[in-house]
Amino acid sequence: MSVARPPLVRQIYLPFLGLVLATLAVATFMATVSVRRAYLEQTRLALELAARSLAAARGGQPLSGHEAEIRSQVSRATRGVDMRITVIAPDGTVIADSDEDPRVMDNHAGRPEVREALARGVGRSTRFSRTVKREMFYVALAVRGDDGRPVGVVRTSIPLAHIEGRLRALYGTAIASAAAMALLAAAVAWMVSRRISSPLEHLDKSAQAVRLGGPAHFAVSPRASREIEQLGRSLEAMAAELDRRVRSIAAERDQREAVLASMVEGVLAVDSGRRLVTVNQAAAALLGCSVDDAVGLPLEQARRLPALQRFVERVFDSAEPLEEEIVTGEPVRRFLQAHGSPVRNAAGDLRLVVVVLNDVTDLRRLETVRREFVANVSHELKTPITSVKGFLDTLRDGAVDDPQSARRFVEIAARQAERLGMIIDDLLALSRLEEASERQTIERRPQPLRPVLEGAIEVCRHKADSKNIPITLDCPADLEAPLDPALAEQAVVNLIDNAVKYSGENSSVRVCAERCGDTVRIDVHDQGPGIDAAHLPRLF
Secondary structure: OOOOOOOHHHHHHHHHHHHHHHHHHHHHHHHHHHHHHHHHHHHHHHHHHHHHHHHHHHOOOOOOOOHHHHHHHHHHHHOOOOOEEEEEOOOOOEEEEOOOOHHHOOOOOOOHHHHHHHHHOEEEEEEEEOOOOEEEEEEEEEEEOOOOOEEEEEEEEEEHHHHHHHHHHHHHHHHHHHHHHHHHHHHHHHHHHHHHHHHHHHHHHHHHHHHOOOOOOOOOOOOOOHHHHHHHHHHHHHHHHHHHHHHHHHHHHHHHHHHHHHOOOEEEEEEOOOEEEEEOHHHHHHHOOOHHHHOOOEHHHOOOOHHHHHHHHHHHHHOOOEEEEEEEOOOOOEEEEEEEEEEEOOOOOEEEEEEEEEEOHHHHHHHHHHHHHHHHHHHHHHHHHHHHHHHHHHHHOOHHHOHHHHHHHHHHHHHHHHHHHHHHHHHHHHHHHHHHHHHOOOOOEEEEHHHHHHHHHHHHHHHHHHOOOOEEEEOOOOOEEEEOHHHHHHHHHHHHHHHHHHOOOOOOEEEEEEEEOOEEEEEEEOOOOOOOHHHHHHHO
16 A cells, blocks of 8 residues: 655655754754853943942942941942942941841841852852842952952842843844744745745656656756756656657557458467467457457357367467367367467566467368369269270170170260260369469450350250250340350359259249349259259359
8 A cells, every 4th residue: 555645845845944943943042042141241240340340439448437438339329220239348247238228138248149259259149139029130349458358348239030021022032033034944945845846746747648648848947956957858858759669669569450450360369377368350250259358358268269278278388389270160160270389588488379270161171072072073984984894895795796786885885975075074164264263364244144044045955855844034135244154154054954954854944134233143943853952052
């Protein structure tokens, strides 16, 4: 079962967009972290600068005993500035504070930023202030006297909420910029994906059109990449070559089918699965079905030719060409000369068996007729010869001295000799007729038919009068037919002679001729026993 695959535009667009969005997300995160770090550092430096400014204003003087002056300086320093300044004595006592009354404030000696400032000169911390009840960012700076010892600590601070608020504003700007860049990247990714997939979709539609037999249009947009443009050229060249080959194969197939259809021999091919894969019209007629019905038919279903299945099996088993005569019994008895040849593929495996069926029924029937004809002629010749020889022997033995007997014997011998002459004349006429037919030299011209029939009747008139048999003719004077007068007359003479010969005395013979459509029909009617139906195929 095939798995549905996503379209190319999605395969390109989604990963590309995901990569861009991930890059933007990482970049935005790194930027916000850097901005936060930079802003906190900037705030620290500002707070430290304010603390240093106030410490510098004291000039290394002691802080104790100058509370009023220090408070005034703290008040001036924080005027209009969102910043808190606290001045702390070395023992932690709060001397001045810009937001609270130092007298009510706790000792700050334990504050982490104060301890760090007294120890290192500068201290920082971010913590919750119990005095102002909120998170604060502190920077503390130790104020040293002329002897280098700390005389106090100046601490500056700012509410952490103010820092976070400003950072949130910066974050919002960064996120909005990232979102705008993401939308721009999505649009660019879509355009790039479509620019890649659109030519490929066009090539796919063109390929589908070619598959359905349509024309090939693989030319892509000039904006397509060089590789896709080259692919279009290659596909167009391939389609042209494929079309040329298909046309060539179709022409060869049509030529092969025309040749097979024009063959009088039956030709069929059987694959290794014992199915008919190729059948011409002659073979289909022998199988008793149409060509379309025969193709794909299992050989075992060819019930009219059961011997064919056995013959094909022998060819498959022997893998050698075989020849055999097959006899069919339905609906008429026919003789087929079968020649089977195995066909192998390039690997040498037996792939097909091709059988050519040649109908030799007429040849076999002709051979039978010739045998019977020779036997009959031999009998017809032997009878008068035997009779003549017998009477001659009788005459030689002494009958010649009896004039009456000798005359009778001589007359009988003469009649038998005349009979021999008639048989020989018939054989010569038959020979001339066959020779003319084979050479196709029998000349047929439109001739009046009545004179031909009258001539035939005159030839037989004497024999008919001896039996008192009148011969009548019924033929229009203007009736014409394409014929050879001599051969036509001989054929009618034979028919009339037989009619007279086998009719009784005082009977009648009637010769009729009439036009039946495009043909002319000649009938000889007599009152004799007629010709046995078994002999009719030999005469007509």
